[in-house]
Amino acid sequence: MAVVTSLLCSSARLVSPFRSRLWELGVCKRMLWLSLSAQRCYTSDTSESSVDHVSSGLERYKDLQKYFNRRLKATYRRFSNIPDHSVVYGHYHVYFIEGGGIYRMDKRQRDVEPEQVLNLGHVSRGEDMTGLMNGERKQRFQWTVQRIRLSPQEKHLAATIKTSHSEEPRCVVVSLERRVSRHSDYSHIILSLDKVFSFEWATDEVLFYTTLEGLRCSRVFRVDLTSSGSRITSVYEETRPDVFVEVALSRDRQILSINCNSRTSSEVLLIDTTTPDLEPFLVQPRQLDLLYHVEHWRSWLIILANTGPGQEYQVVQAPLSEPFMVSWVSLFVPDPGSVVKDMDVVGDHCVLATRTPAHELVLIVVPLTYPKKAYTVQLPSWACAIETKKPGLADQRKLLEFLISSPVHPPVPFCLYPEDGLLLSGFEDGSSQEIQANYTTTRLEACSQDGTLVPVTLFHAVPVEGLRQAPLLAHVYGAYGRDLRMEFCPEKRLLLEQGWALAYCHIRGGGERGLSWQRQAREEGKLKGVEDLQACLQHLFSLGVSSPSLTALTACSAGAVPVGALCNRHPHMMQAVTLQAPFLDVLGTMEDPSLPLTLEDREEWGDPVGNPKHRLTITSYCPLHNITPQLYPSMLLTAYSSDVRIPLASVIRYTERLKKAIHTHVTMNPKSEYKPAVVLNIQPGANHHGPEDFELMLEEEALNLAFLYTELGLDPPRPQHKRKR
DSSP, X not given: OOTTGGGSOTTSSOSSOSSGGGGTTSOOGGGOOGGGTTTSEEEXXXXXXXXXXXXXXXXXGHHHHHHHHHHHHHHHHHTTTOXXXXXXXXXXXXXXXXXXXXXXXXXXXXXXXXXXXXXXXXXXXXXXXXXXXXXXXXXXXXXXXXXXXXXXXXXEEEEEEEETTOSOOEEEEEEOSSOOOTTOSOOOEEEEEESEEEEEESSSSEEEEEEEETTEEEEEEEEEEETTEEEEEEEEEOOOTTOEEEEEEOTTSSEEEEEEEOSSOEEEEEEETTSSSOOOEESSOOOTTOOEEEXXXXXXXXXXXXXXXXXXXXXXXXXXXXXXXXXXXXXXXOOTTOXXXXXXXXXXXXXXXXXXXXXOEEEEEEESSSGGGOEEEEOOTTOOEEEEOOOOTTOOOSXXXXXXXXXXXXXXXXXXXXXXXXXXXXXXXXXXXXXXXXXXXXXXXXXXXXXXXXXXXXXXXXXXXXXXXXXXXXXXOOOTTOOXXXXXOHHHHHHHHXXXXXXXXXXXXXXXXXXXXXXXXXXXXXXXXXXXXHHHHHHHHHTTOOOGGGEEEEEEGGGHHHHHHHHHHOGGGOSEEXXXXXXXXXXXXXXXXXXXXXXXXXXXXXXXXXXXXXXXXXXXXXXXXXXXXXXXXXXXXXXXXXXXXXXXXXHHHHHHHHHHHHHHHHHHOTTOOOOOOEEEEEESSOOTTOOOSHHHHHHHHHHHHHHHHHHTTOOOOOOOOOOOO
């Protein structure tokens, strides 16, 4: 799926990769299971970064951090066998990642040893030699496989790998026609391409790909593999700086699309892979405020477009031979208040992942031959996230395989047979009872200042009326039309098991209630997101959920804006805050067009240079520019030295200004007994997504937990010891 997501630019200020396609193999750092940590990456030694580890106030948490590191390892180990979609199925082989490479098993001969098709050590050897030749000191680089693509007849494999020190992946193309032993030191790499973001095979000899340069994807190239080598030609180049370009393949593999999306408009070109010329043709020219995504069914295009009531998404169709908007015919319009989050075409059915007005996740199945007979498939009430499996080369079955999860519920596999509406769970023997424990998912609505009802998802282990003394961790994002990430996180499960309540505040600016949810809190409306967050906390407190002295807020990247603004306005509403790669200087960033994301981000935050109203709005809430002498909550800020999206200098400037304001307040009020902690944790080398190394990721999460327990005055949890017999 990941359809609606692909309509948004990948270069947004997000800690987690912006497109779910980017991490199709389940290697997102928040989803690295302990048993897989050694299987997902290859570590090599190259030059050491000149950036030293800068810390302030971290020492007081060290002992507790070590304790939580052990607890987190044990928690990850408990969930090491949960399902994922990292295996890739070909016609004859099953491909998987293990140790320092990609391997395959012959489906016809189950007793044979796996054979290695790619050795990551050979891909990185050039960097190793360069560092040694330049006399540089060695440093550990984490190499991670991002995604794998098989050519139609399984003649070639293409894969992208990257390090946490760079956001520009490398694509390697491997011949699969020669056998390589499991322990061989040779991988048959026939081509290596730098800075590749998305890529798809059109035929066994033709690969299309986009390049990522300076956080922008603007060019599409075509590789033709020949007996004498390869030939690369340019296919498309986007000139608008706010447009992000990627390539994708339809589920039936017959149409390759070139998706050119800004935050407010779309333009799609298609390539029919069944024709010999493979020339792209336009679906619909770019039009302001028109967003659309294209799938293929028989000789028709199935299009998800925001041409429905209120400029929300509906499903339309058009002949492949006449794709322009004048030929679009409506197939399905969601009920009022329901929001389409994703679309897939399975056999003769269109399957829509949809949020209901009650904020529950359901599937709507639209028979493409009889669209009026659409029906709804209910999912478990706790379902918060859905990940669809990409079909294998030989997979022609008319079913949809997917995983559903929540922050505290590990992924559960499901199969949907759209023809008869049959939904089957992958756990039919009761083995999931332990990992799918009976925690409660409560969906609430908080009334914001202007009367808008804001969804809140609350996870808890005891009834709401018993949560008055429970610590509360509230999550928030609210930008770029993106939903809060609500996939399973073992550390969230650990908190819930220790009596915490977890709240996810779906404030405006995100996409939880459709495109209008973002439009309401864009540019001059940004303050609405801050008001929404305040209303969510007030509503939770009024219901008897925790109290300000036991409440912490957590956010990543652009989610730091509403959190930082609320801290300036109402610092008494929370006791502690953790921010990861925080975006805190909206005004300074939007004033500087030389920064890599400023021009396109002005569609989200506004233009303080050219629009006085925008400048006034940004100035009113910008976290950095509204710090004032007062008692703030304790704050842990985690920044990354190689983050090109969030300048490190702005995080340091915010930290210094916040410390100064607190010091001024304490000096003016010497009788004050409480002095909040402001801790800056700068991680060397890592980019905006944080460390990909499992041990480093655990250290970071353990520090967050140690900080929360210390600043909320909580006793650390003690594991239950089994009684000796």
